Amino acid sequence: MNYSNTTISSRSDATLVATLDDTTFQIIRYGSIFIFLFGTIGNAFNILVLSQSPFRSSPCAQLFLFASVEPFQKDSPQKCYDATVACRYVTDLLFTFLPILPLIPMLVFGLLTIQNVRQSRNRTIPTDVSRVPTVGVTVNFNPTNRLKRKDHKLATMLLVQIIILCILSIPLGMDKVYSSVMADMQLSELQVAIGSLLYNIAQLLHFLANAVPFYIYTLVGGNSFRKLFFRLMITGSSCYAYVSLPSIDGETNELLKKIFNSFIGGLSSAVDDDDDVDCSLSILLLFDMLLL
Structure with a gap:
């Protein structure tokens, strides 16, 4: 036993x-x-x-x-x-x-x-x-x-x-x-x-x-660190706005470029504002970085 x-x-x-x-x-x-x-x-x-x-x-x-x-x-x-x-x-x-x-x-x-x-x-x-x-x-x-x-x-x-x-x-x-x-x-x-x-x-x-x-x-880290980080990310992301997508036709490609430029411009104006960058901006930037 x-x-x-x-x-x-x-x-x-x-x-x-x-x-x-x-x-x-x-x-x-x-x-x-x-x-x-x-x-x-x-x-x-x-x-x-x-x-x-x-x-x-x-x-x-x-x-x-x-x-x-x-x-x-x-x-x-x-x-x-x-x-x-x-x-x-x-x-x-x-x-x-x-x-x-x-x-x-x-x-x-x-x-x-x-x-x-x-x-x-x-x-x-x-x-x-x-x-x-x-x-x-x-x-x-x-x-x-x-x-x-x-x-x-x-x-x-x-x-x-x-x-x-x-x-x-x-x-x-x-x-x-x-x-x-x-x-x-x-x-x-x-x-x-x-x-x-x-x-x-x-x-x-x-x-x-x-x-x-x-x-x-x-x-x-407060507003200064986040603003500078987001601004650097926007500056780097904006370089992709003029990259052509070979799998998409020219008209659709130009439309996507305009939408992307408007999106980046809106983020830039939001970051340049004196208020803190809110959660929605952070989420949008995160999705922007993941998609790129």
Whole structure:
């Protein structure tokens, strides 16, 4: 009876191990492709937008630009990881804290930089009132308020990015601590399969931390980042308005060109408006990019 129960238990464990291994394989296959594609596209857009002239004078934006370039760098393998037990423990300990430690000076110096820039602008830019005599309307123009809003958006981008990076990086550090503690223990096949699944999920989350900054900036980056991004996309998309479609006759092709030009013109006027770009514009631009 005990032998029968042991056999059934071993079979169920083997089935569960096979299921976990297959789940790990599928997560690595599709998760890594998703992160690679969206991360590459997002960081490329970040470099394109943050390198434009409106952001060149902002130290915080330059920090975001450097952070967008860094994921494209190639890391060198850790040759001494398994040299000795001490090397393995030291490497795991460093790998546990290295994803988190840079976030602390990033937060401190980012906030200090924004505060310094805000104070310097308050000293150099006065508040004035300009009148428009042709219309007879008094317009209060306060550039300091606009700059404060921009700095506030940059600070929001920084804080949200740091929080998300912490959430996505901490699981891998915890898994490295667990693997270091359990390294010298005898584990069953089921425990190894569970550990492999958790490790790969934590590693993908760590990679995801390098892929999400663009989408963070687009959602919480304020009007300046979205406007500049949409304007660049419109400028690039408008180049396709004069490309002939060989499978369509000339009259239909010209009609499509006119519709496309009207669509792009409407988007351009909407982006140039002072109000925030609304959700409908974002959806239209998304469909425009997908169709092209």
